[in-house]
Amino acid sequence: GQNIDQPTEMTATEGAIVQINCTYQTSGFNGLFWYQQHAGEAPTFLSYNVLDGLEEKGRFSSFLSRSKGYSYLLLKELQMKDSASYLCAVEDSNYQLIWGAGTKLIIKP
């Protein structure tokens, strides 16, 4: 079966750095996405990785290792507005996104 694993919840302090991990086992791999979802709102796109390595976009970076079936999202200089759920999703060989359950990130002052 297909599976995406992420921690259910993480807590971090404002101004700090946090790393959210995602491991996957899917039928094929056409890329990995990270989305942000604030409570009661729609998911919004954060990043996309298809090749191994680190993609940096401002305070957010995303890393991929295809051989290990592993990705992480790195958030730097945390702000209170970063409190949200972070969803990892993999596009499989059928061109469908397989989604993790999401990691709820709580930021404390």
Place this chain on the structure above:
Amino acid sequence: IAGITQAPTSQILAAGRRMTLRCTQDMRHNAMYWYRQDLGLGLRLIHYSNTAGTTGKGEVPDGYSVSRANTDDFPLTLASAVPSQTSVYFCASSDRLGSADTQYFGPGTRLTVL
């Protein structure tokens, strides 16, 4: 309209009733999707369409039907609602199916079936 709109925002429905969730996008995207999101589970794909006139089944299609008469609209119908269909429903669109295109989501419909 900018992006994707969904209607209604929320709905309480008696079991056995028929319900259509509406979704409209103005980005001229070819591909559209319906997901359900339940607590503790990832988004699950119900149905999708890669272009007007064609639809396909996702991971959890039973009890749901869709149509794609034109590019902009992609309604989801529950023929006879059951309590297990209580969920938050998101419509999404992308330029193309697959090809790692970013999906853009509507604001969601919160459906409760009693």
